[in-house]
Amino acid sequence: AYFDLTQQDAVIHTALGTTPATLTVHYFTSENNANNGAPRITNPSNYYGTGGQTIWVRVETPGTECFSVTSFKLELNQPLQLTTPSMLILCNESLEPNGNDGQTEFDLTVKNDEILGQFGIGQGMSITYFEVDPRMTTGATPIADPTAYTNPAPPQGNPKTLYVMVTTPEGCKSYTTLTIKVLPLPEPDQDVEPLVQCDVNNSPDGQEIFDLTDAEADIRNNDFNMVLTYYTSEQDALDRNDPIENFTAYNSGNATIWVRAEANTGNSQNPVCFTITHFELIVSPLPALGENGDGVIEPYAICEQDTDGIATFDFNTHMEEILGEGVNPADYTIKFFRNAAAQAAGTALPYIYTNTSSPNVQNILVEVRNNESECVTTAPLTLLVEEAATANPVTETFFECDYDGTNDGIFTFDLTRADDDALGSQSPTDYSVSYYTSQADAEAGTNAIPTPTAYQNTTSPDYQMIWVRVTNESTVSGCYEVTTLELFVERIPEPSLAGGTICVDFRTQEVLRDHTMDSGLDATHTFVWYHDGVVIPGATGPTYTATEAGEYTVVATSATGCVSDPIAAVTVERSGPAxxxxxxxxxxxxxxxxxxxxxxxxxxxxxxxxxxxxxxxxxxxxxxxxxxxxxxxxxxxxxxxxxxxxxxxxxxxxIIDYPNFFTPNGDGYNDTWNIIGMWGDDFAGTKIYIFDRYGKLLKQLSPAFESTGWDGTYNGAPMPGDDYWFTVTYREGGVTKEF
Incomplete structure (x- = not known):
């Protein structure tokens, strides 16, 4: 590869603390050349070197022959030799909402180890995935999250080839490809019809034998390659755990069966794609016949007076006894057959049927088919024609006044007093009489009054209907008729009285105020009033006005003759003004x-x-x-x-006293003098004598009649201001006194 050897210049100057102007640096292929200073590498910034090669460096001081020599090696890093990974295949993520859309989410990193191989794992390699070849596309963008990559929609995206770039820690890059593919899910029917059987085995245990493969045609939906297995729970179906082994003879009641439908691609290397569906097992009960659902149908009895054993039966009126209370006959097909042979031949009886057996019994068969489940039950039905019972009107009167001490409208009756009326001429040997508190109980013959000889009415205050059932005990069906009687309990009157006070003038004996006592009852009652235990003549109303003191009580009788209990007497007291x-x-x-x-x-x-x-x-x-x-x-x-x-x-x-002075000056205050308190008839004869200091009599007064008293004059002339004396003679407590 080409190396830029001059990168070492800065390293050398930094180590020596020099600058390029003070030293000269040259590069050589051998130590000998470096010591000799020639031949040197002429283009050190673009030197074509070999990995592991030693390069020698000569550092000189310009203008002198002073130099130093050192060396370094060339290291050439290489990209990782990659392994082309196998295709990454996943099942379609879901059938919802777009069905088999050929798209799903991939974790591309599961292929990392396979791509790196044994020499690349754990060496700090960086793996980047692209949808386009980054070597051919400028600015190619890597896949942002390779752990959650969704392939594009078909046809371009399934299968889809991705590009993989592996970068070593030194920055060397190598490339390969990864192909991803989405396999479709099987599409079994998600609305599988239930498997339904009638509960014919050991009915009514609710268990039957099912062949689960009877649902396969519905499940497969014309896909004959999928593999089906059956489970009792959805989780087991998801986990492929504990499948039903005996699926062609599976004993079950009502249940949900979960089906795992797996795609069969013919390639064992492919993942097993599956979909879960389910269907129901339904064990339909046989029609439950009879009022109690136990298959026992009550006999259809016709009760007739003086019967000949032949009667016309209307089966429509016996449906409740056949199907039970509250069951709609329209939900069933019901047929009646004379016998099993007629049932096998399909020869049904008409719904309006006249029996052919005499004297009174014929047995037939009832076939009941549930119109929805098609399940069928057959049970016997007995037709009876029997002697009726008559419940004659009760003429006995059950009326009581509530004399039991509680007066709460509840009383104890002997209902059996009505037996003779209800039976009439019917023999008590063959006919029974029972009593009920409701018509429904009387018609059903249930909840009879257990002790009719001592029955306490339950309706207060005063009226209750009792139903009387007369039953022909010699009949199978218990022919009966119901009549009624009425219980009347009248509460006895409860008068109440309040005592009081009459006011009588002590001197004249005139009654100044009387006292009226109210019984609290109305005039429909009759009354007897008592004064000190003696009947008051003519006192029959609900109230009585007392003008005499004493003890009073009253007894009330209702219009029907119920008499009140004795009540405590009340006291009327006599008082009067002083x-x-x-x-x-x-x-x-x-x-x-x-x-x-x-x-x-x-x-x-x-x-x-x-x-x-x-x-x-x-x-x-x-x-x-x-x-x-x-x-x-x-x-x-x-x-x-x-x-x-x-x-x-x-x-x-x-009180009797006198003023110590008076001032007869005509000003309206103290102008006269008299003794205080000596007025009225008791002092009619009292005389007062007034004297001057010398004992001369100046005035004689009668205080009871001369209210003004002495005006301070004598013979019309005013007396001088001075002390004066008086004497008075009066009676006190029957004694004559002088003051």
Whole structure:
């Protein structure tokens, strides 16, 4: 290769600390030539050298014969000898969304080791992939991410030849190619019809033997090269793990079968491309006959009075007993046959059929085909013609007043009192009577009242319907008829009373306020009122107005005769307003500093007393009363509803005293003098005598009638300002006193 030996000039000058102007550098092919100074390499910047060759260097000082000699080797790096890799083949990535589009994502680096070979692995080689040959295309761009490269769309992109450039750590490059290819996925049908079988083996275990290859034609979708294997889970199918071995005789119930469809390319070196699909195994149950689905069809019975054993049957009316409750007969094809031979011959009976056996039994066959699954079940059906039962109307009355102590509308009845009515002339030996709380139970003969002799009604307050079923026990089908009876429970009346207070005038005995008691019931009831245990004549209404004290009670009877329980008597108390005795009060200790007012009142109440607006007190005595007029109030507290409106009020109640001075100057204040509190009838005879200091009588007064008192004159002339004296004679507590 060509080398630029002058690259060493700078290295030499740097080592010596010199410049090109101070030294001369020449290059030689041998040491001898270097020492001699000739012949030298004449074009050192473009020397055609050999790898491993030694080059000698002579460094001289210009103008002298001084020089030094050294050497270095030429090293020639070579690109890696590459191995052309085998084709990189992958399966089409997915059938979604574009089906087999011939494109998928490749990790090109999986071929790195194969390209480098044993001498290139681990030597720090750089591998770059191109879609075009970088040697032929200026500015060729490498594939950005060779670990996730998607080939172009066919036809140019599948197969696709890529170009590989390997660069050594020294920068030497070598080239090769890599061909990539996308194999198509198999395309099995993704909407495979299920395999369906009727549950005929050990029915109804829900298990049948399936040949899974029955689905192959549907799965292959006209691709006969794909290889099919069967699995019980999708993950097993993906992992090719634990395939179903006995796929031509696979015992299963309802299940999903997963199918791995593999492409067969005929080349063992190709990857195995596969697609997963699935289909269902369905074990269709046989039609479940009978009301309980157990294949037992209840006999079709016709009950007739005085029957001859022959009747016309309408099979349309027996469909619920054949198919069960809630099953739509339109989903099934139902045929009736006289016997197995007729069924084999396909000779069905009409839906409206008259039996041919007498006295009362004929057995036929019912064939039921599920229109969707085509599964068929056959079961026997017995036709019966039997003697009917009659449930006669119940005339027994079941009415009770709720006298059991709870008055909740619930009572205990003996329903068997209706047996005779319901049976009529039918013998209790052959016919039974049972009782039910709903018509549905009575018709079905289920949930009969277990103890009809002691049945508590469940509907409150007062009415409940009971269904009575009469059954001919001698019949196979249990011929029956249903009638009803009604239970009535009337709650007894519940009167309530409230006591109170009547107000009576103590002196006149006039009833000032009565007390009306309300039973709380309406006038549809009748009433008996009692006063102190004695019937009150004429008192029959829902209310009673009491004018006498005592204990009262009432008994109420409903329109149907239910009588109330005795209730506790209530008390009506007597009270009344306080009546004054005399003028209603007396004043004691006249003219003293501690005078007392005693209130005098009588009546039927228990009284409290109040002076002016002071506190109420139980005592009728007020001590140490101040001078001047007062008001006294008396109220009744004997009952919860006292006669408050008749409270006693006494005005101008005053203690007895006198003013110490007066000023008769005509100014309207203290112009006259009189003794305070001596008014009213109790002081009608009281006399007051007024004297001057010499004992001369100036004025005689009667305080009860001369309210203005002395005006300070004598014989019409004003008396001088001075001290004056008086005497007064009065009665207090029945005693005549003088002050």
């Amino acid at each position: 009546s004054p005795i005399g003028q209603g009060y007396v004043v004691s200790n006249a003219f003293s500093d501690g005078q007392t007012i005693v209130v005098l009142a009588e009546g039927y109440g228990e009284y409290q007393y109040q002076l002016d607006n002071g506190p109420w007190q139980n005592s009728n005595v007020f001590n140490n009363v101040s001078a001047g007029p007062h008001e006294v109030h008396v109220r009744d507290i004997a009952t919860d509803n006292p006669c408050d409106e008749f409270n006693l009020q006494l005005d101008n109640v005053s």
